[in-house]
Amino acid sequence: xxxxxxxxxxxxAVLGRSRVTDTPELxxxxxxxxxxxxxxxxxxxxxxxxxxxxxRYRPTLWRYADMRAMCLRAIDLVKPEExxxxxxxxxxxxxxxxxxxxxxxxxxxxxxAMRPGEITPAHxxxxxxxxxxxxxxxxxxxxxxxPITLGANDYVLTPNGCWHDHGVTADGxxxxxxxxxxxxxxxxxxxxxxxxxxxxxxxAAFPSNDLPLSYGGAGLRPEGVGAWDKPYSPVMVYRWDxxxxxxxxxxxxxxxxxxxxxxMRYANPLTGGWALQxxxxxxxxxxxxxxxxAHRHTGNVVYNVAGGRGYSxxxxxxxxxxxxxxxxxxxxxxxxHVNLDLNEEAFLFSFNDFPVMEALGVRIEEPYSDHGGHxxx
Ligand SMILES: [Fe+2]
Ligand SMILES: [Fe+2]
Numbered sequence: 001x002x003x004x005x006x007x008x009x010x011x012x013a014v015l016g017r018s019r020v021t022d023t024p025e026l027x028x029x030x031x032x033x034x035x036x037x038x039x040x041x042x043x044x045x046x047x048x049x050x051x052x053x054x055x056r057y058r059p060t061l062w063r064y065a066d067m068r069a070m071c072l073r074a075i076d077l078v079k080p081e082e083x084x085x086x087x088x089x090x091x092x093x094x095x096x097x098x099x100x101x102x103x104x105x106x107x108x109x110x111x112x113a114m115r116p117g118e119i120t121p122a123h124x125x126x127x128x129x130x131x132x133x134x135x136x137x138x139x140x141x142x143x144x145x146x147p148i149t150l151g152a153n154d155y156v157l158t159p160n161g162c163w164h165d166h167g168v169t170a171d172g173x174x175x176x177x178x179x180x181x182x183x184x185x186x187x188x189x190x191x192x193x194x195x196x197x198x199x200x201x202x203x204a205a206f207p208s209n210d211l212p213l214s215y216g217g218a219g220l221r222p223e224g225v226g227a228w229d230k231p232y233s234p235v236m237v238y239r240w241d242x243x244x245x246x247x248x249x250x251x252x253x254x255x256x257x258x259x260x261x262x263x264m265r266y267a268n269p270l271t272g273g274w275a276l277q278x279x280x281x282x283x284x285x286x287x288x289x290x291x292x293x294a295h296r297h298t299g300n301v302v303y304n305v306a307g308g309r310g311y312s313x314x315x316x317x318x319x320x321x322x323x324x325x326x327x328x329x330x331x332x333x334x335x336x337h338v339n340l341d342l343n344e345e346a347f348l349f350s351f352n353d354f355p356v357m358e359a360l361g362v363r364i365e366e367p368y369s370d371h372g373g374h375x376x377x
Pocket of ligand 2: 259295296297335
């Protein structure tokens with residue numbers, strides 16, 4: 001945030017914007033205001049009310065091959081019961097990212113690897129969390145007593161305030177997943193609480209996978225099951241096979257969107273809304289040879305390549321990606337996606353802060369209209 005610049009931006013030289021030319025008398029007035037914990041609004045108004053959103057975050061990409069190796073090194077260096085959560089944090093390549101421990105905007109993300117037989121001790125927090133599984137076998141989580149098994153490309157919820165612990169069964173394999181949380185948002189709002197459970201792990205209070213098995217049938221709602229009164233999706237885990245099949249089916253009857261190809265929201269089936277209150281998520285399928293058009297919107301998006309290879313042009317810069325690379329698109333930044341494979345689909349998982357934007361009435365989107373809808377890279 002800069003003070004009123006010495007020269008006025010030509011766009012600000014209009015009635016309605018701050019265009020005061022400072023004088024020695026004004027400088028003295030500013031000093032006197034500062035001594036009273038006050039200031040002249042016109043000195044900073046243009047900076048704190050830009051004409052359009054000015055993100056402090058940069059598009060950033062993390063290669064899976066590289067970050068996977070770092071996760072495996074963490075396994076050798078520290079035990080999960082000592083680390084609490086043995087997570088390699090993804091920090092946006094910006095001062096704001098490093099200061100706020102943010103992957104992009106008010107979102108946090110990390111990568112977590114666990115060996116067979118290891119557990120992450122049970123805890124809960126105000127921040128909402130979800131996990132996207134990248135590889136492994138035998139991974140599970142227990143959320144408020146509900147045990148959930150996890151496979152590659154599954155998306156699982158850990159809603160705010162729920163007790164949760166994770167682990168990999170003794171007969172499983174090293175498992176790696178991506179965590180997404182809204183820790184920076186909760187800290188920004190100064191609402192962050194944290195608690196550890198009385199035991200290292202919860203005792204299962206329900207049959208394994210009871211919630212996805214009850215509520216996970218597309219278009220079906222179970223009768224004779226206690227009414228669901230929680231503000232998040234009862235499905236809890238969205239299985240890769242079902243999500244991929246749904247996208248294939250959608251593609252049989254739809255051309256998809258010009259920006260995102262075929263796209264499915266991980267929805268709360270009882271409301272049609274987002275699965276969590278503060279973070280949304282999608283899986284999108286880019287058909288072979290897909291070249292998307294550019295658009296931009298408020299809200300931040302973090303992608304995990306569920307399969308395939310291609311590139312995205314973000315803010316005019318090209319980022320090539322392949323399976324399980326992670327990258328982000330900061331708020332109000334132009335972006336477009338390309339599938340480099342002509343015959344195979346590419347799948348992009350992503351999570352976002354759109355539910356917050358919607359709740360606050362500031363979810364705004366704009367297509368890129370120049371150059372046939374494509375940014376000059
Ligand atoms: Fe947690
Ligand atoms: Fe987008």
